[in-house]
Amino acid sequence: MGETIPIAVPRKGRPLECVLDRIAARLDVPALADDVTSTLRHEKALTKGRLDAEADVYHRLATYSTVNDPTEPEYTLLRDDRAGKPRRIVFDSVTIPLEDGNGTEIQLVGREEPFRALRTHEFALGFDSADLVLEEVVELRPEPLNRIADVNARINPVDTDVRVVTGLGDTVYHTLMATPETAPQQAPIDRDFLEGYEGPLCIEPRYERLVQAVLGTKTLDGVDFRYPTEGREEEAAIADAGLGVYLTVTGSTAREHGLVLGEQLFPSETVLLENGSEVTDAVAAVRSALTSGAPETELALPN
Numbered sequence: 001m002g003e004t005i006p007i008a009v010p011r012k013g014r015p016l017e018c019v020l021d022r023i024a025a026r027l028d029v030p031a032l033a034d035d036v037t038s039t040l041r042h043e044k045a046l047t048k049g050r051l052d053a054e055a056d057v058y059h060r061l062a063t064y065s066t067v068n069d070p071t072e073p074e075y076t077l078l079r080d081d082r083a084g085k086p087r088r089i090v091f092d093s094v095t096i097p098l099e100d101g102n103g104t105e106i107q108l109v110g111r112e113e114p115f116r117a118l119r120t121h122e123f124a125l126g127f128d129s130a131d132l133v134l135e136e137v138v139e140l141r142p143e144p145l146n147r148i149a150d151v152n153a154r155i156n157p158v159d160t161d162v163r164v165v166t167g168l169g170d171t172v173y174h175t176l177m178a179t180p181e182t183a184p185q186q187a188p189i190d191r192d193f194l195e196g197y198e199g200p201l202c203i204e205p206r207y208e209r210l211v212q213a214v215l216g217t218k219t220l221d222g223v224d225f226r227y228p229t230e231g232r233e234e235e236a237a238i239a240d241a242g243l244g245v246y247l248t249v250t251g252s253t254a255r256e257h258g259l260v261l262g263e264q265l266f267p268s269e270t271v272l273l274e275n276g277s278e279v280t281d282a283v284a285a286v287r288s289a290l291t292s293g294a295p296e297t298e299l300a301l302p303n
Contacts, residue, residue: 002103003282004095008114008126011078011090012040015270016110018170019127023108026290027096036073036091039064043089057087070095076110098289106286115273118162124278125287130271133164134210144191144216148267154213165272166291172269174207174214175248176262177235182242189243189262191219198222202237202244211245214266235259 010016017037024033043060045051053060057077066072076092091110098104111117115128115136130148138145138154145154152163176189182199183189194201194215201223203211208225226244228237238244239257247268248254251261272290279287 002098002105004105004107005125005283005286006107006109006123007286008111008117008123008128009091009108010114010128010270011092011110011112012044012088014170015127015129016040016091018168018270019108022168022290023096026292027098027106029096032073032094032096036094039073039075040089040091047088057089061089064089065092070107071097078112098286100285100289102282102285104282104285115162118273118275119160121161121275121278124275124280124283125290126273127168127270128273130164130167130267130269131207131210133162133271133273134213134266135206136209137162138213140209140212140217142216142218144219145214145266148269148271161275161277162273163276165274165287167267167269167271170270171267172247173264174210174245174266174268175251175254175264176243176245177238177248177251177254177259178243178262179239179258180260183260183262189260191215191263191265193262194219194223197243200224200226200241200243202226202228202234202241203246204228204234207245210266233257 009019020033020036024030042051046053061075061077065074067074071094073094074092075089077087078090079087093107093109095105095107098106114126115132117123118126130151133151137156137159138151139156141154145151148164148167155163178189184193187193203225205227212220226241228234234246235254235257238246239259245265246254248261254261274287
């Protein structure tokens with residue numbers, strides 16, 4: 001009987017879909033990935049009220065989950081953070097044979113905070129947003145952080161044994177944006193502009209440490225962080241402040257608020273994480289299976 005290697009993954013959303021795409025490509029299970037993705041997209045539409053449910057949430061949960069076959073996906077219920085706290089169906093677990101000749105299996109296990117589960121040594125491998133690594137363990141320094149490849153160098157080994165292995169390429173950027181009145185005339189809105197800027201910078205409160213790490217503490221001398229009020233759109237709040245940082249894919253909504261897009265500061269990307277103190281030969285084999293082929297990002301794989 002081979003070993004089963006548990007891997008912590010997000011329970012829903014874009015990061016989980018990216019993980020499923022990687023698993024489908026590396027382990028040849030596209031039908032499984034499509035099944036989980038379509039189920040969760042359907043449930044998201046129900047939770048947001050875009051579709052009407054034909055059965056209650058408990059009946060749907062029983063229909064989706066296959067409890068007597070670990071190779072079929074299971075789901076669970078969480079309270080959504082929307083008004084009324086509706087129950088939302090999210091991913092729980094599934095087991096996938098690795099077909100390595102040793103009987104090794106991987107078990108994807110849904111977690112609200114995969115990175116923290118690795119930090120507490122519950123898992124050797126996991127997937128989560130690079131943002132969380134920056135928010136929790138990356139040291140703040142005067143100089144800016146430019147690439148995911150630089151993240152590991154700023155993790156204090158006393159704080160955690162977890163390191164970034166590789167990014168998955170689902171890149172959305174934290175982007176500088178400003179009103180035309182605040183933006184420099186005929187010059188880019190970038191770190192150089194920020195170094196000479198004094199005034200408000202609007203960000204989400206949870207991103208304060210991330211922004212400090214990415215921009216560097218020296219760049220932020222004279223900058224006063226502002227936060228959107230509850231219920232206020234981030235881009236609208238940035239327009240009020242004159243300058244801000246926001247995650248954006250296309251920038252179309254930013255332009256609706258009269259904002260000019262500046263430098264892409266740092267990719268908000270799903271990454272494969274590893275707790276080095278928990279690595280065994282079987283874990284290393286699984287990591288290799290999940291990272292084989294050309295890397296999708298600029299991040300260099302560790303030796």
